[in-house]
Amino acid sequence: MIILYDFRSANPPTDPRCGYSPFSWRVRFALRIKGLPYKHHWLELPDLEGIAKSVGADPTSKKPDGSPRYTIPFIHDPTTNKVVSNSFDIVDYLDSTYLDTTKMIPxxxxxxxxxxxxxxxxxxxxxxxxxxxxxxxxxxxxxxxxxxxxxxxxxxxxxxxxxxxxxxxxxxxxxxxxxxxxxxxxxxxxxxxxxxxxxxxxxxxxxxxxxxxxxxxxxxxxxxxxxxxxxxxxxxxxxxxxxxxxxxxxxxxxxxx
Missing domain, CATH: 1.20.1050.10 (Glutathione S-transferase Yfyf (Class Pi); Chain A, domain 2)
Incomplete structure (x- = not known):
C-alpha cells in the first residue's frame, strides 16, 4: 500500500478533511481516480525535513540560503521501494508504474x-x-x-x-x-x-x-x-x-x- 506523507490539521485523522495541502490533494485525487490503495503518514511542519531525509525523499527546491527545501507531498511505494517527491512527479510515477490504471498525464x-x-x-x-x-x-x-x-x-x-x-x-x-x-x-x-x-x-x-x-x-x-x-x-x-x-x-x- 502506497504511503502518502502529508501535513495533518486539527481534524481527526479519520476525517477526509484532515489534510490541508492543495498539492497533497492533487495526489489524493490521482490515487483515487486510479483506484490505488494508500494510507497517510500524517506529520507536522517542524518534523518535515527530518522525516523526508529519513525516508530518502528528494528536496523540491532551495531555500534563500541555498540549502535544500523539502516539501510535501512525497510518497513511498513499498511495491517498488521508490520514494517520489513533488505532486507532478508523483502522478507521473504512478502513470508509468501502474499501467493498467487511468493515465493522468497523456x-x-x-x-x-x-x-x-x-x-x-x-x-x-x-x-x-x-x-x-x-x-x-x-x-x-x-x-x-x-x-x-x-x-x-x-x-x-x-x-x-x-x-x-x-x-x-x-x-x-x-x-x-x-x-x-x-x-x-x-x-x-x-x-x-x-x-x-x-x-x-x-x-x-x-x-x-x-x-x-x-x-x-x-x-x-x-x-x-x-x-x-x-x-x-x-x-x-x-x-x-x-x-x-x-x-x-x-x-x-x-x-x-
Whole structure:
C-alpha cells in the first residue's frame, strides 16, 4: 500500500478533511481516480525535513540560503521501494508504474499538463491565498495543530485583508475560474471533458483546501459550487462518486492535540 506523507490539521485523522495541502490533494485525487490503495503518514511542519531525509525523499527546491527545501507531498511505494517527491512527479510515477490504471498525464498533453501544474500559483494562487490567509487568521487555532501554528507564525504573519480587499480577491478568484470554465470541454465534468487528467487534480487541490476552510454548510462553499453553471460541483461529484480506497492512519508518535 502506497504511503502518502502529508501535513495533518486539527481534524481527526479519520476525517477526509484532515489534510490541508492543495498539492497533497492533487495526489489524493490521482490515487483515487486510479483506484490505488494508500494510507497517510500524517506529520507536522517542524518534523518535515527530518522525516523526508529519513525516508530518502528528494528536496523540491532551495531555500534563500541555498540549502535544500523539502516539501510535501512525497510518497513511498513499498511495491517498488521508490520514494517520489513533488505532486507532478508523483502522478507521473504512478502513470508509468501502474499501467493498467487511468493515465493522468497523456503524452500528447504532457507539456500542457506540466505548465498548468506549475503555473497555478499565478493563475489561481495569487487570488486564492489572500482569501485563505484572512480566513486562516480567523480560524487557524481551530484548524491547525499547535506545533504547525507555531511554525507558521515563525515564518511571518498571515495576510491581513480588509473586508473590501477580501471581496475583491474573491471576485478575482471567481473570474479566473470562469476563464478556465470557458476553455473546458462541456462533454463531461473534467477539463478535457470525459477524460480525466492532471489538470483536474490541480484544480481539485484548490477545492480541497477551500473545503477544509469552508465546508458544505457555509455560504462561501455553496456560492463557489454555484459558479459557472455548477461546473465545479460536477467535478467534486465525479470525484466523490469513486470507490473509496483511502485508509487513514496516525503519524508516528500518535500526535495529540
Amino acid at each position: 503524452e500528447e498533453t504532457r507539456l500542457l499538463q506540466s505548465v498548468f501544474a506549475n503555473s497555478d500559483y499565478t493563475l489561481v494562487g495569487q487570488f486564492m491565498y489572500p482569501v485563505i490567509g484572512k480566513t486562516m487568521t480567523k480560524r487557524t487555532p481551530s484548524l491547525v495543530t499547535p506545533r504547525n501554528l507555531e511554525a507558521m507564525k515563525a515564518r511571518g504573519p498571515l495576510p491581513e485583508l480588509t473586508d473590501e480587499q477580501e471581496k475583491e480577491a474573491w471576485e478575482k478568484f471567481k473570474n479566473v475560474l470562469g476563464g478556465f470554465a470557458k476553455q473546458m470541454n462541456d462533454a463531461g465534468p473534467f477539463v478535457m471533458g470525459k477524460k480525466v487528467s492532471m489538470a483536474d487534480a490541480v484544480l481539485f487541490g484548490w477545492f480541497g483546501i477551500t473545503r477544509w476552510l469552508w465546508n458544505e454548510t457555509t455560504d462561501e462553499w455553496k456560492d463557489m459550487m454555484s459558479w459557472h453553471g455548477g461546473r465545479w460541483n460536477k467535478l467534486i461529484e465525479a470525484f466523490e462518486s469513486l470507490p473509496e480506497v483511502e485508509k487513514y492512519c496516525d503519524a508516528e508518535g500518535n500526535l495529540k492535540i
